[in-house]
Amino acid sequence: MRMLTWAMVVALAMSGSIPDPAPPVWGGELLSAPAPVAELPEWDEVVAVPPSLRAQLDTQVLQHSWTSQQRMRRIVEFMLDPDGLALRYDLDTTRTVAETFRDRQGNCVSFTLTFVALAREAGLDAYVQEADEALVWLQGGGMMFYAGHVNAGVRIGGRRYVVDFERNVVATSTPPEAISDQRALSHWYNNRGAERLMGGDIPGARSLLEASVELEPDFVPAWNNLGVLRLRSGEPEAAERAYLVALEHKPEHVPTLSNLTGLYQQLGEKDELARYQRKLRDVQRSDPYRNFVLGFQHESQGDNAQALAYYERAIGLHGREPRFFIAAARIHTELGHLEEAERSLQRARALSGDSDRDISRTGFRVRR
Structure with missing residues (x-):
């Protein structure tokens, strides 16, 4: 998460x-x-x-x-x-x-x-x-x-x-x-x-x-939070059980994977640590939205080349999200790739058939 x-x-x-x-x-x-x-x-x-x-x-x-x-x-x-x-x-x-x-x-x-x-x-x-x-x-x-x-x-x-x-x-x-x-x-x-x-x-x-x-x-979020509580209460084995229950229901839950790897690192459980670190990396790499977040982070740091790589990976994983193409167009423009930027914007426009209707002056929406 x-x-x-x-x-x-x-x-x-x-x-x-x-x-x-x-x-x-x-x-x-x-x-x-x-x-x-x-x-x-x-x-x-x-x-x-x-x-x-x-x-x-x-x-x-x-x-x-x-x-x-x-x-x-x-x-x-x-x-x-x-x-x-x-x-x-x-x-x-x-x-x-x-x-x-x-x-x-x-x-x-x-x-x-x-x-x-x-x-x-x-x-x-x-x-x-x-x-x-x-x-x-x-x-x-x-x-x-x-x-x-x-x-x-x-x-x-x-x-x-x-x-x-x-x-x-x-x-x-x-x-x-x-x-x-x-x-x-x-x-x-x-x-x-x-x-x-x-x-x-x-x-x-x-x-x-x-x-x-x-x-x-x-x-799953409550099981993960319960694991955090148990660890802070000095109950590492109970914390591990809570994290594993969370992962039984959702094996790709990133906060739990992250917390479990942190627990195994504290306990010195090298084999389990390596196992769940691999799982965590695999989940993060295969999630288009997480790649989008990583692209945003690199863009915020001024690393446009790495940002573009993450945005393009997000597009490769999920090619129907217009925000991914808008982000890629923004980076292409910064890098002087104007033709690529225009193609990305055209694709974003084609995908953004938004039917949201603004229902109040405040900008909150009702979707049908």
């Missing part, structure tokens, strides 16, 4: 996985006396709509929209507009719907759950979707990386719409798929567990991450 230190930044908001740096220490010493582990909320508690929010929804949305499409559009605008909830994006904290309403901010998961809860209040067939991996571009930091991602789906009259509140997602490796409320709750537990882990609350993090994998035994 992602490597190096970027993942620590995005693991929380993107329902992703934490890489475990060596030595296994997170932000200094762990808290010696963490807060007691609170009882974990059930799904109905996480998505509960407070009465005051329900009243606002009625007066600002439901009384002014009649068709399902109008209600879907108005709910997004209600969440984002200054005259509505004016929600702000906050990367660091995963909130319930009530907490999102109270704080007027939330991350990817919080925004998605709030939309789904409000859409259901409006009588829409709304649900959470997950994209296995997404390319995320942080403009302020000038970084691009892979992360897990969730958004919302709505079924209206035989059509399926996608409502995505994450502006920074460039592309997803697979189309988003509808998931059950139980799996969405597993995402929520995983995110909150990662946040507790970052804050040094090992008991709280353990409770949440174990609940996540108990709900969804094949939820």
Whole structure:
């Protein structure tokens, strides 16, 4: 999913996985006396709509929209507009719907759950979707990386719409798929567990991450994060078991492969280290989007020749992604290869039959 230190930044908001740096220490010493582990909320508690929010929804949305499409559009605008909830994006904290309403901010998961809860209040067939991996571009930091991602789906009259509140997602490796409320709750537990882990609350993090994998035994990011927690708790064998469970469900999961190689390096297990290092290299080389990220990194460093090599490899692996051709055209232009640049741009134009429709002034989209 992602490597190096970027993942620590995005693991929380993107329902992703934490890489475990060596030595296994997170932000200094762990808290010696963490807060007691609170009882974990059930799904109905996480998505509960407070009465005051329900009243606002009625007066600002439901009384002014009649068709399902109008209600879907108005709910997004209600969440984002200054005259509505004016929600702000906050990367660091995963909130319930009530907490999102109270704080007027939330991350990817919080925004998605709030939309789904409000859409259901409006009588829409709304649900959470997950994209296995997404390319995320942080403009302020000038970084691009892979992360897990969730958004919302709505079924209206035989059509399926996608409502995505994450502006920074460039592309997803697979189309988003509808998931059950139980799996969405597993995402929520995983995110909150990662946040507790970052804050040094090992008991709280353990409770949440174990609940996540108990709900969804094949939820790989939570198994990976549980491995990180166990290693930091001085349980290397238990950490190894968690990583191996993750890889049973998804052998090509890069964060887990990276963490497992780090563990074997710490333990001095040379044979296992070499084995999983080979796997990690093979996965990275065969993934077009990871090659695209590597190309972007080299381009950012001014290494245009190496950047072009990675972009062209990405094109060779997946020749129907217009962004790959746009990146290649950009490098060809820098290198003075104007004919190649024009051919790449023409190919990008031919592939970019984008049917996205902007549904609000803020630029968030609904896809059919």
